[in-house]
Amino acid sequence: MTSTVAGQRGLFGEEAGAAAAAGPRDGASLKKGAGGAAADGPAEKGGDTAAHRLAAKQREISVSEFFTKNRHLLGFDNPRKALLTAIKEAVDNSLDACEEAGILPDVRVEILPTPRDDRFRVIVEDNGPGIVKQQLPHVFARLLYGSKFHVLKQQRGQQGIGISAAAMYGQLTTGKPLSVISRIGKKHPAWYVELKIDTAKNRPEVLREMETDWDKEHGTRIELELEAKVQKGKQSVDEYLLQTAIANPHVRLEYKDWDGQEQVFDRATKTLPPQPTQIQPHPYGVEVGMLGGMMKTTEAKKLAAFLKSDFSRVSPRVAEEICDLAKVSPDARLSGLEAEQIERIHQAMSQVKIMAPATDCIVPIGEAGLVAGMKKVLPAELFLAETRAPKIYRGNPFVVEVGVAWGGELPAEEPVRLVRFANRVPLLYQQGACVTTKSVITTDWRNYLLQQPKDALPVAPMAIVVHLASAWVPFTSEAKEAIAHYPEILKEIRLSLMEMGRKIATHIRKTRRAADEAKKRNYIDMFLPTVVAALHEILVLDPPTQEKAAKNLRDILEATRKQNV
């Protein structure tokens, strides 16, 4: 009864039948169809209705065409942002690859001027594991292709879009290919390729490929030219690298800017963070349609076996409970389940008590790491950090970490500075759209003795660092600039902010009290000699008595002051 219209020939393939039904699809014949001259698609000969004319214009859109036209969705809105986005995507990939291969990352970023002042060359080079030569074209010149999308664990990249999008943007704005050198080990030669994307097909084009000499034993070096605008300051490459160093103390970054200025962010530790472990989806986060989909692709044949093998934290006992509650036999064959049964199973999955997901798929920065990072760059007097216990949204485990720097030389009359990270990657754009911002704004900081204008960040000598680490970070756009407003995430960040708020309030009270105390003590010191002198004039005391009286008087006054505190 179920048939897949496009046929079964290739998994992602396209076969003749669907092509015919779909009307003309190559550029040339589209042009005719869309112009309205050729009213009939091949499958619709003799069609005479408006519907037939419309049908002739229908065609598939390649994902590269889509993102070329919508490149702002990927962070390539303008030349300034494009430069940062391209570097960010390359560095994220380098760090992910190094860590996955257990290598301490050494990454070098260069921005080189070109004869045209609206174009720059970007080089990003790492000491990672390298990429096998067959994969190079697909990894760098094909959108929606990668190793991370289907894996539930904390990674910087997750879509399989970023670096190919950078290549596509470079190609679009300069016409130049991306070049890559990669070497996978000292027994293997280094390999050089020049790549373009065929956007109509979303497939790589290899312009050149050859063995080459490279002094690195393993690693990858990409080079691309793009329309760009260089800048220093808040949303600059400098700032991105600095924040990356803060959240990744095990990383060494070298940076040469367009003026030839060199900077090094050296590593603070030689210990790699533990490797996150891949997990299965948790039953609480699976929607009924997803459950149905999983039942089709699993290798398990029977219900209980499927629940145990394809989900996180489903023990034999839990599987049995789910089946019982759903009134479906544990031995029921998946292929024979009715829609209604699947729905009952889905409901049962949300009702049975199941252990929270394993959290070794996430590796937070840690409270000590956060404090160390903040101390590096923020001239404050008090540093606080909290790493929360893991929680779940839509079945994805996540951990919220919040750091707060207070006082010192931080500006007292400005809105607090908010520094945002997702999976150790700094987020520099779209602060207004980010759940972290909403969390700070919707926390009532006046409860913690701070000033806060309506619907705004509090005004205080304070910086707030928020890190969301998750097996899947829900970004508001493919450009990965802001985290979407999931209520579970909002709640966790707010809880942590409130905890910080209480500590800040305690600190403020203590500081105020110390100041008051100092002030009162000051009054005693100021008036006591006068009082004693007056007593002496009235009573004519000898020096020891005078001293004793002064001491007693001070003790009494001090005791009173303490009672009044």
Added chain:
Amino acid sequence: MTSTVAGQRGLFGEEAGAAAAAGPRDGASLKKGAGGAAADGPAEKGGDTAAHRLAAKQREISVSEFFTKNRHLLGFDNPRKALLTAIKEAVDNSLDACEEAGILPDVRVEILPTPRDDRFRVIVEDNGPGIVKQQLPHVFARLLYGSKFHVLKQQRGQQGIGISAAAMYGQLTTGKPLSVISRIGKKHPAWYVELKIDTAKNRPEVLREMETDWDKEHGTRIELELEAKVQKGKQSVDEYLLQTAIANPHVRLEYKDWDGQEQVFDRATKTLPPQPTQIQPHPYGVEVGMLGGMMKTTEAKKLAAFLKSDFSRVSPRVAEEICDLAKVSPDARLSGLEAEQIERIHQAMSQVKIMAPATDCIVPIGEAGLVAGMKKVLPAELFLAETRAPKIYRGNPFVVEVGVAWGGELPAEEPVRLVRFANRVPLLYQQGACVTTKSVITTDWRNYLLQQPKDALPVAPMAIVVHLASAWVPFTSEAKEAIAHYPEILKEIRLSLMEMGRKIATHIRKTRRAADEAKKRNYIDMFLPTVVAALHEILVLDPPTQEKAAKNLRDILEATRKQNV
């Protein structure tokens, strides 16, 4: 020298070679690969490096999988918004199809409750041209498939994602298929299909299909069930339909809500707006990479012929000028051009003077239409509207229209109300991210006598309507909720707002002057009798002289008042 890695077998196809290079890709073998157990992809037998292990995990990601995981990008963040988005996508499609077929649109929307209070059924039915049966599965159950993406003219839909995304969300949250009835003319039977999306492949699955009885001669009716939350108010279906009626006076909308309440928004005119005409890209908006791509897919063989046939507004003389300036022969064969020559041609294209693009690809609402729309719903005393001359961003023509309603019963102490449209579609979400909002905020309304807090909307008894009509609207996300910040668009909107501002200021001044005048006249009326009585007491005037004196005095005072105005 150039080879496409994935081979040439099918335009969007996948062939065995690439599949092998890409490692395992079906669900089952992925699971092994990604789990780390099977370290070697088929093409990498005997590989021994970290790179080989990573290579085994690489695979293609289908666009449906991508958007299932990232459904918030499509406007399906939460049940409340999902309901609106699904209806919006269906209605947009209905209106586009009707207009393209020259039919006055009659659209009916129904929201039906279900036994579960977190699920609703949505029905959208139109009197459009219908869809041929071979296309139904592709149009409704396949992402990035449609007739509009490659066509440069004003349309509501533009991506080929929306309605299939609604089907996908329904399927994900309820497990239920989308059902469609469509009929393309009275000589053709109505056709019924039930569809699901195979997300791993991004291809439709047809669960049922059959002829059916339907009383409509032509039209389409879709029905789907989805997780949803119903609401009234600001971002509701009611509000969306109301605003749609304002921007589309030729449309008739019927709406039955979950309580069974019926509403009709009748059409204000029986005249369809003129049909927008498809255009070619304009030379000023084409980037060098796009130019290279077009040279590959065009049917033209030689440079000058290509420029004339594939671009808007390139006359034989303009083509010649471009070739001259680029120092490339007009008869140069496209296939033989060097990258450097293409770049020179690209630069020449931006330097030669070329007529602005034809603007019949855009059909604005018009000043009268905007005013009529505002009068329908806004209780103001003054209505202004401006339809600007067409401009270009990135080669895409666009028209900005701004309407302003002032005074009357509009609240004076609140920020102005901003109503946003793109290609006649109301935008209800993401106001903060929209270029229209930025335009209003960055206009200095204090120049026009209004109050305006820093970085905020002005506070005044005013509503501002902004409509962007374009052959390609650059939205900030696939959900089409906000317009991206292109400087050309920002500038046009601000220019129009300033024009409105000047008129508002004139109106305010006139109103104030009238008030002042009335006040001064009031003083004269109040004091004149007293002055005259005093004169009488001093001079003892007879009644006629007294009257004459009063008249003279009034004339003098009135003249003085007028001089002082």
